[in-house]
Structure formats: C-alpha cells, structure tokens
Amino acid sequence: MNKYILLSIVFIFKGLVAFCNEPDSAYVFAYSTNKNNNTAGLHYAWSVDKENWHTIGPEWRFLASDFGTWGAQKKMIQPFLFEDETGLKHCIWTLNNEVGQFAHAASDDLFNWKRQSYPEVTEEGNVLDLEVSYDKASKQYLITWLSEKQEQKKWFKTTTVDFKNYDETQEITKNERLNLRSTIVLDDEEQSGSIVKVSWKRIDGIIKWHEWSLFHNQERADNTSLDAERFKDLQSVKAAISVQPEKRKKISDKLVGIFFEDINYAADGGLYAELVQNRGFEYALSDRKNRDSTWNSYKSWSIEGSDATFSIDTTEPVHVNNKHFAVLKVDKTGSGLANEGFDGIPVKIGEKYDFSVFAKSLGDNNGRLLVQLIDENKKVIAESKTGTISGKWKKYETVLEANAASEKAKIVVIPQVTGEVALDMISLFPQNTFKGHKNGLRADLAQTIADIHPKFVRFPGGCVAHGDGLANMYRWSRTVGPLEARVPQRNIWNYHQSVGLGYFEYFQFCEDINAEPIPVLAAGVPCQNSATCGHGQQGGIPLCDMDEYIQEVLDLIEWANGDATTKWGKVRAKAGHSEPFHLKYIGIGNEDLITDIFEERFTMIFKAVQEKHPEITVIGTVGPFYMGTDYEEGWELATKLEVPMVDEHYYQPPGWFIHNQDFYDRYDRSKSKVYLGEYAAHLPGRPNNIETALSEALYMTSLERNGDVVEMTSYAPLLAKEGNTQWTPDLIYFNNNEVKPTVGYHVQKLFGQNAGETYIPGTIQLSDNSEDLKKRVAMSVVQDAESKDIIIKLVNLLPAEVEAGIDLTKLNIADSDAVLSVLSGTPDDKTAIPQSRKLQVSDNLKYQLPAYSFSVIRLKTNN
Numbered sequence: 001m002n003k004y005i006l007l008s009i010v011f012i013f014k015g016l017v018a019f020c021n022e023p024d025s026a027y028v029f030a031y032s033t034n035k036n037n038n039t040a041g042l043h044y045a046w047s048v049d050k051e052n053w054h055t056i057g058p059e060w061r062f063l064a065s066d067f068g069t070w071g072a073q074k075k076m077i078q079p080f081l082f083e084d085e086t087g088l089k090h091c092i093w094t095l096n097n098e099v100g101q102f103a104h105a106a107s108d109d110l111f112n113w114k115r116q117s118y119p120e121v122t123e124e125g126n127v128l129d130l131e132v133s134y135d136k137a138s139k140q141y142l143i144t145w146l147s148e149k150q151e152q153k154k155w156f157k158t159t160t161v162d163f164k165n166y167d168e169t170q171e172i173t174k175n176e177r178l179n180l181r182s183t184i185v186l187d188d189e190e191q192s193g194s195i196v197k198v199s200w201k202r203i204d205g206i207i208k209w210h211e212w213s214l215f216h217n218q219e220r221a222d223n224t225s226l227d228a229e230r231f232k233d234l235q236s237v238k239a240a241i242s243v244q245p246e247k248r249k250k251i252s253d254k255l256v257g258i259f260f261e262d263i264n265y266a267a268d269g270g271l272y273a274e275l276v277q278n279r280g281f282e283y284a285l286s287d288r289k290n291r292d293s294t295w296n297s298y299k300s301w302s303i304e305g306s307d308a309t310f311s312i313d314t315t316e317p318v319h320v321n322n323k324h325f326a327v328l329k330v331d332k333t334g335s336g337l338a339n340e341g342f343d344g345i346p347v348k349i350g351e352k353y354d355f356s357v358f359a360k361s362l363g364d365n366n367g368r369l370l371v372q373l374i375d376e377n378k379k380v381i382a383e384s385k386t387g388t389i390s391g392k393w394k395k396y397e398t399v400l401e402a403n404a405a406s407e408k409a410k411i412v413v414i415p416q417v418t419g420e421v422a423l424d425m426i427s428l429f430p431q432n433t434f435k436g437h438k439n440g441l442r443a444d445l446a447q448t449i450a451d452i453h454p455k456f457v458r459f460p461g462g463c464v465a466h467g468d469g470l471a472n473m474y475r476w477s478r479t480v481g482p483l484e485a486r487v488p489q490r491n492i493w494n495y496h497q498s499v500g501l502g503y504f505e506y507f508q509f510c511e512d513i514n515a516e517p518i519p520v521l522a523a524g525v526p527c528q529n530s531a532t533c534g535h536g537q538q539g540g541i542p543l544c545d546m547d548e549y550i551q552e553v554l555d556l557i558e559w560a561n562g563d564a565t566t567k568w569g570k571v572r573a574k575a576g577h578s579e580p581f582h583l584k585y586i587g588i589g590n591e592d593l594i595t596d597i598f599e600e601r602f603t604m605i606f607k608a609v610q611e612k613h614p615e616i617t618v619i620g621t622v623g624p625f626y627m628g629t630d631y632e633e634g635w636e637l638a639t640k641l642e643v644p645m646v647d648e649h650y651y652q653p654p655g656w657f658i659h660n661q662d663f664y665d666r667y668d669r670s671k672s673k674v675y676l677g678e679y680a681a682h683l684p685g686r687p688n689n690i691e692t693a694l695s696e697a698l699y700m701t702s703l704e705r706n707g708d709v710v711e712m713t714s715y716a717p718l719l720a721k722e723g724n725t726q727w728t729p730d731l732i733y734f735n736n737n738e739v740k741p742t743v744g745y746h747v748q749k750l751f752g753q754n755a756g757e758t759y760i761p762g763t764i765q766l767s768d769n770s771e772d773l774k775k776r777v778a779m780s781v782v783q784d785a786e787s788k789d790i791i792i793k794l795v796n797l798l799p800a801e802v803e804a805g806i807d808l809t810k811l812n813i814a815d816s817d818a819v820l821s822v823l824s825g826t827p828d829d830k831t832a833i834p835q836s837r838k839l840q841v842s843d844n845l846k847y848q849l850p851a852y853s854f855s856v857i858r859l860k861t862n863n
C-alpha cells in the first residue's frame with residue numbers, strides 16, 4: 001500500500017471516529033501572522049485549559065480576505081473573532097494600513113464563512129486593532145479601533161445591530177477601547193489574537209475540516225508522475241462494457257460551446273482580421289497602467305524615409321470617441337507613415353487587401369496617398385493609390401494585391417505632395433476573411449473554432465466583461481456602429497481594445513457558425529480584483545444610475561431581437577442585419593464576489609429582464625471556484641430568485657477532475673441549470689498535454705452523463721497569441737502565420753463533433769476493481785438526433801491498455817462499418833492529434849483502449 005493511500009485512509013478514519021471523554025467546550029484562539037505580506041489569512045489553535053495550545057495546520061487558512069487586487073492586497077491583519085448570543089461567529093479584521101474600512105464575515109462552524117463586507121467607518125485614517133463586544137441590553141455590537149494618521153493616534157467606536165448598518169463613528173479615549181486581545185505563544189512565537197469559548201463539537205468540526213482539506217488537496221495533486229509506482233504491478237486490464245438504451249434520457253443539445261475572451265491578444269491582433277495595430281492612434285499609457293512609456297498614440301507607428309515627421313493631434317477629430325489622429329508633415333515626397341502591425345503584417349502572395357483611411361489635407365497642397373506593403377528586405381510587394389485628399393475628413397479606400405509573400409511586412413502611407421495631412425483609422429484587412437465579411441475575422445482561426453462545432457459562443461469574457469473598475473466595464477452599445485464612432489478602451493489584461501470586434505461582429509460570427517450567442521454583461525459591479533475602485537473594493541454602479549444601466553441591458557435584447565422599426569433594431573439593421581439575431585440567453589455577472597452590493601444590483605437586473613423579456617434565459621454567477629463562500633452564496637441567491645441557470649468556473653489540477661467525476665451526479669435537478677462556463681485542467685508549469693486533455697475528457701464523460709442538469713460547458717480561455725499571452729494553458733495558440741490547436745482542443749472538437757441529445761447509460765466492469773483503476777476508465781454513450789448515430793466515448797487514463805468487450809446487442813447495429821477516432825500519447829505529449837479509421841463492429845465488439853487514450857466510436861443503428 002503506498003503512502004498516499006495510507007494517508008488517505010487515516011484521514012477518513014479519523015474523520016469518522018468520535019472519541020470518548022471529550023470536553024463539552026474548549027477555547028479557540030484566532031490569529032493571523034504577517035507572513036506572505038499579511039495574506040496568510042485566519043488561523044486557529046485550540047485549548048481545553050487556556051494554557052496548553054494546539055495549533056491546527058499549523059497555520060491552516062480557515063478564512064482569507066477578498067478585499068483588493070491580487071498580489072500585494074487581500075490582506076488580513078489582526079483578525080478578531082467573536083461569538084454572538086445566537087452562536088454565530090463574527091470575524092472582523094484590518095484590511096491594510098491605509099483605508100478607513102474594515103472587513104466583516106460570519107460563520108456558524110468557523111470554516112464555512114458567509115459573504116464579506118467592507119464597511120467604511122472613518123475618513124480619519126486607517127482602522128487598526130479592531131475589537132468587538134456585544135451588549136445584551138441594547139442588542140448592539142460595539143466595535144472599537146485605533147486610527148493612525150501622520151503619527152497621531154486616535155481611538156474610535158461604532159455600534160451596529162447587524163454588521164450591515166453602522167451608527168456614526170465617535171472618537172473615544174484610549175481607556176475606552178475594548179482591550180480584549182490576548183497574546184499567546186504558539187510554536188515559540190508570540191501571537192496576538194482573540195479567544196472564544198465554543199462547544200467541543202465546533203473544535204472537532206474544524207479539526208475534521210482541516211483533515212478533509214488535506215485529503216482533498218492530496219487528491220487534487222494526484223497526477224500521472226505517480227503512475228509508474230502506483231501501477232507498477234498492473235498487467236492487462238479487462239473491461240466488460242454494456243449499455244442500457246432502455247434507460248436513455250434527454251440531455252442538453254448545447255453541451256459544448258466556446259468561451260471567447262479578449263485575453264492573450266485574442267481579438268485585436270488575433271481573431272479580428274485588422275492588420276494595422278493602433279489604427280486609431282488611441283493606445284494610451286493607462287492601457288498598461290502607466291507601466292510602459294512606449295504604449296501611447298505613437299505605438300507601432302514610425303516614419304519611413306527621412307523627409308517627414310508626424311505628431312498626434314486631437315483638434316477636430318473624425319469623431320469625439322476617437323480623439324487622436326496623426327498629422328504627417330512631408331518635406332519632400334517619398335517619405336511616409338509606417339505601421340508594423342501586430343508583430344509584423346503577414347502577407348500572402350496573390351491575395352487582395354482592403355485599405356482604408358480617414359484623411360484631410362491641412363494645406364492647399366491636395367494630393368493622393370500612395371499605399372505600399374514592404375517586406376523585411378524593403379521590397380515593395382503591393383501598392384495602390386487613394387483618390388485625392390480633400391480639406392475635410394473623408395474616408396478613402398483602395399485595394400492592394402500582393403505580388404509576393406511576407407511574414408513580417410510593413411504598411412506605409414506616402415503622401416504624393418508635400419505639406420501636412422491628417423490621418424486616422426488607417427486600416428488594412430485581407431479580403432479573405434471568415435465568410436468574406438468586411439471588418440471580418442481571420443479565416444483560419446475562425447475556421448479552427450468553427451471546427452469544434454460549438455453550440456454557443458460566450459463573449460466578451462471573462463474579466464473583460466465586468467472590467468477593471470466601474471469605468472472599465474464592457475458596455476455593449478459602445479462597441480456597435482461605425483468603427484470610428486466606437487469607444488475603444490483599456491483591456492483588463494493590460495492592453496488595448498479597439499472594439500472593432502464588437503457586439504455586431506460577435507453576433508455575426510455566432511450566426512455564421514450556427515451557435516447561440518451568449519453575451520455576458522456586468523452585474524452592475526466590476527471585477528472584485530479591480531485596481532480602480534477605492535483600494536480595490538468591489539464597488540458598484542451607484543443605485544441612482546442603475547435604471548440607466550438596466551435599460552442598457554434591455555436595449556441589448558431589443559438590438560438583437562427587435563424588428564428593424566424599433567429604436568435599437570434599427571441600429572442593427574443599419575449595420576447590415578435587418579433580421580433579428582434571435583438572442584435566447586444573457587449572462588449577468590462573471591464569477592463576482594457575492595456581496596450585498598452584488599446581490600442588490602444583480603437582483604434588479606435579473607427582475608427587470610425577467611419581467612420585460614421572460615423569453616430570455618438569464619445566466620447568473622456563482623463565483624470562481626467549485627466550493628467556498630461565493631459558490632455557496634451564489635447558489636443560495638440563484639435558488640432564492642429562481643435564476644434559470646448559473647455559470648460555474650473552476651481551473652483545477654487533473655487530480656481534481658479525476659476524483660470529482662461525481663460532482664454533478666449529486667446536483668439537485670429542481671434548482672438552476674448549470675453552465676460550466678470556464679474550466680481547464682492545470683498542471684504545474686501549465687502545459688496543455690495528453691494528461692490535462694485526458695483528465696478533461698474523463699470529466700466530460702461525466703458532463704454528458706449529467707447533461708440533464710449541465711446545459712452548457714466551455715473550456716477557457718480559448719485563444720492565445722504566441723509571445724502575447726497573459727494566461728496559460730489555452731485551447732488554441734497562434735501566431736500571424738500559423739494556428740496551433742492543442743491536445744485539449746482535439747478533445748473539445750471530438751466532443752463537439754460527436755455530440756448527442758440523448759444519453760444512453762452504460763456500465764464498465766473492470767477485471768481489477770480498485771478505485772484507482774475505476775476512476776481512470778470512463779465511458780459515455782450518446783445518440784445524435786439528426787443522424788441517429790450512436791457515439792461511444794471511452795477514456796483510458798491508465799498507463800496500460802484496456803481490453804474492452806462491449807456488448808452492443810441492445811443497440812441494434814445497422815452497419816458493421818463504424819468510425820473510430822483515437823487520441824493518445826504519453827502524458828506529457830503536447831502534439832498528439834486524433835487518428836481516424838474504419839472499425840468493424842458487431843454485437844460483441846472487442847476493442848483495445850490504448851494506454852492514455854480517448855477513443856470515439858461512431859456507429860449506425862436501426863433505432
């Protein structure tokens with residue numbers, strides 16, 4: 001028996017056994033340390049006599065602060081624990097040394113904590129040394145703290161009955177402070193904290209919780225590097241497989257879709273086919289939080305030749321939303337303004353490119369613009385001229401045809417007269433876009449996505465949807481209409497969004513690939529990790545502005561579905577789509593912190609949409625993890641409001657996916673449906689390889705099995721441009737010239753192309769019945785309504801082949817020729833691609849699942 005199994009058994013055993021002679025009550029000491037820049041969270045020690053203390057963990061994190069941005073913030077300083085007369089425990093803590101706010105959270109059991117709040121109690125400085133007591137007579141909690149401002153110390157107090165509303169802060173003397181903290185030596189170190197007397201049951205509960213957490217983390221850490229030892233005696237494995245078509249059930253017909261977020265240059269420089277970078281001269285230092293002095297209106301632009309200069313102006317722009325433009329001054333003709341594209345401009349021989357520019361001549365010298373594509377060796381590989389530039393802003397267009405290819409060309413705009421010319425929205429698109437649309441998408445990337453056969457597309461994020469602070473929320477209406485009138489903005493992933501790929505283009509793409517559009521809108525709150533909401537607090541649209549925001553949400557539905565005579569339907573029609581887009585779903589919120597601020601705003605939006613558009617399915621949000629406060633609180637809120645569907649997110653190691661295949665088996669079918677909107681298997685180093693892909697495949701068989709409660713799923717993130725990634729792993733990598741689907745992509749594609757709307761239960765009986773084996777061999781069988789094909793998916797995450805005998809008698813096979821697709825490789829293989837061939841099938845099919853493989857058998861039946 002290996003160490004791993006032994007430890008697991010010990011934890012489970014200890015968790016189940018109750019010991020005699022335990023005290024009725026004992027003491028919990030709650031504290032935090034300043035380790036990891038004060039982000040280590042709340043720790044406990046227990047004692048029966050207040051003398052001998054036992055740390056748990058030691059220093060296990062039972063509660064973490066959620067205030068502020070990732071990294072330096074999320075601190076918990078000097079927590080104070082307190083039990084009220086109902087037995088509810090409250091923890092308050094200092095957030096940092098600056099803000100006049102503190103944090104509060106409550107818990108029944110000391111390990112499941114409810115939502116956090118961050119009341120603002122003083123403008124007089126910070127909030128340190130917090131303490132709380134309860135006055136039975138007035139039924140009020142009294143909170144005291146120390147404030148330091150310019151080395152001046154002052155003490156304050158406030159009172160509250162519910163930790164939601166606080167009475168006015170009053171200054172007190174030092175002697176009036178509560179002064180309830182204790183100092184205890186733990187593991188030779190002095191710790192300051194608070195002591196609470198609780199029932200032994202509570203302490204036993206936290207000890208067991210800690211043990212379960214260790215066990216759970218061990219499961220999560222499980223990976224194939226343990227296989228050599230774990231399966232060293234494994235010889236041949238046999239599997240007797242049968243199916244039960246009589247127990248078939250309907251499942252979702254939208255199970256596999258895609259999550260599109262403008263992260264990793266997925267939009268500009270990626271799926272959006274525009275080849276000119278910073279075409280509108282709108283890049284700004286703030287896009288990169290002022291950390292990159294080259295990131296400004298000049299980014300990607302330079303002068304080609306020696307007889308010209310250019311500057312940026314904002315007087316009388318093409319449009320108020322697009323304030324910056326270039327003024328090019330030419331002293332001698334021949335020099336021009338050049339753009340290097342996104343890591344160069346890829347040009348294909350024989351292809352045509354649409355050039356456009358807004359221009360106005362600033363002097364009397366009106367002439368044409370020569371537009372050239374020049375390769376790495378300065379050779380002109382395409383050129384054309386615009387018409388004569390007049391003295392008023394006007395759009396000029398011309399087409400360039402490449403006589404040679406280049407992986408890294410430049411575009412140069414060369415005025416044919418001397419003098420000054422104003423230029424803006426300088427754009428170059430290949431004519432070969434996906435489905436040939438103007439302002440369209442990169443054909444090869446879009447096709448790679450389409451090949452998954454996604455049933456829906458979620459956009460524009462992710463964190464991009466709720467944004468970095470209120471001003472950065474993605475506002476759909478600012479992304480439609482003429483390109484020069486759209487409102488470009490900072491991307492939360494620290495670059496620029498031209499929003500040339502805006503809502504119209506997203507909806508058009510969905511229509512092109514026959515996928516449901518799933519726009520996700522902010523729930524009136526920005527990302528909880530925002531840097532711009534008062535020291536990172538979640539913040540929220542002021543309630544007085546919520547009506548306007550809600551109207552914007554309702555307008556989206558009219559824009560998408562209203563006929564061309566409606567206010568917003570007219571805008572859509574003007575953009576070239578007179579028919580409605582038939583929007584059915586709308587996501588409200590993205591893995592937000594579930595706070596009172598969130599709940600209030602989400603509820604307002606949800607109720608308004610429900611009332612005005614009962615035909616629209618609203619998708620709520622339940623936080624960024626598969627458990628914990630936001631998950632629990634999010635689900636509670638969704639259940640209370642009867643939200644039709646919720647969006648779950650979890651990025652976890654392969655071990656989690658292996659050991660949680662029953663995650664949805666236990667879901668209550670009467671509650672909200674699930675959209676698993678973001679998930680991926682993450683290994684250390686974050687590769688996308690056979691190990692991650694097969695653990696996802698294994699889990700996806702359980703998603704199909706639970707397709708009656710899980711309506712939709714999407715791997716995240718989708719796209720990543722090499723050299724420009726903020727997040728790995730992703731599903732599809734690319735550069736300007738190549739698309740590089742990952743192993744995980746092939747799993748999504750196999751599931752997407754082999755989806756079914758009916759699930760046929762089955763059983764797998766292994767020759768060796770150990771849990772380790774059982775958890776690594778999985779199957780799901782579905783039937784596609786249109787072709788009537790039956791699809792058998794088999795995953796083998798073992799280092800050995802599995803000899804399967806599959807009893808297909810009940811399926812009534814119509815054709816002995818089936819199609820088999822197999823993806824397999826060693827766990828660290830990042831390049832495997834599925835191989836397909838014909839497979840002869842019969843009622844008793846013998847099929848050998850290769851080691852570390854995913855097989856899909858597609859067969860014809862008479863049913």
Ligand code: AHR
Nearest residue numbers: 461462463464591716717
């Ligand atoms: O998929 C990348 C990010 O992960 C998303 O933007 C966010 O929703 C999640 O945290």
